[in-house]
Amino acid sequence: MNTLFPIFVKAENLHILIVGGGYVGLEKVTALLTNSPDARVTLVAPEIRGEIQELAQQHPKLQLILESYQPSHLTDKDLVIVGTNDKSVNRQVQADCKSQRILVNVADTPDLCDFYLSSVVKKGDLKIAISTNGKSPTFAKRFREVLEEILPDSLQETLDNLTAIRNQLKGDFVQKMEKLNEITKVLR
Incomplete structure (x- = not known):
């Protein structure tokens, strides 16, 4: 585990x-x-x-x-x-x-x-760290390459748009989180 x-x-x-x-x-x-x-x-x-x-x-x-x-x-x-x-x-x-x-x-x-140092996928401000619990850095590297290939370069635009939306939301933390969760449901 x-x-x-x-x-x-x-x-x-x-x-x-x-x-x-x-x-x-x-x-x-x-x-x-x-x-x-x-x-x-x-x-x-x-x-x-x-x-x-x-x-x-x-x-x-x-x-x-x-x-x-x-x-x-x-x-x-x-x-x-x-x-x-x-x-x-x-x-x-x-x-x-x-x-x-x-x-x-x-x-x-x-x-x-x-x-452990992870294998890292970077698309603009998005960073995804991959760890195999020290078992296979080579697998982590190969998986990183797969993710880099399938993740679109347009992710930065999505992140920027979500930041703009978050900055415009009114209400307390819970209300903002509920609204952002609703907006990002399409990512499932």
Whole structure:
């Protein structure tokens, strides 16, 4: 049973640490900055791929530290994503995060994760996060591709229209919700 509680975080209000500068680090920093271009991200690794260095030139809030992970890198961090090819480093970062009560995701190691990164469908302001409870990120990716293909690009116009309607409604919260529920019944 999937007992995960889905949330969307305002990454631009957090300081996120990514440990690992290889392919997985590139994947994680790309996903993060694609969804939250103003996120404050520090990436630490003894070697950093050229593509990550290019991203840092485009994103001034992406700081690169070219050195091995140290517990001091956790200072003032709110969230940590780990993606090195060294399992002992991954376990050490996870243990350090636990001792400081910092939420951590260790790529490809569900047992060490406090949260999972989802596959995301984005159509304008609509975002749909897909999780397989850590069982198959590949399935989540494929399902995302299916949803991206079938969801119309005109969804943004629908969202904008519903926002305009909501802003014009009179009454208390319950009355507004009842009216919006009635209007959106056609989406069933």
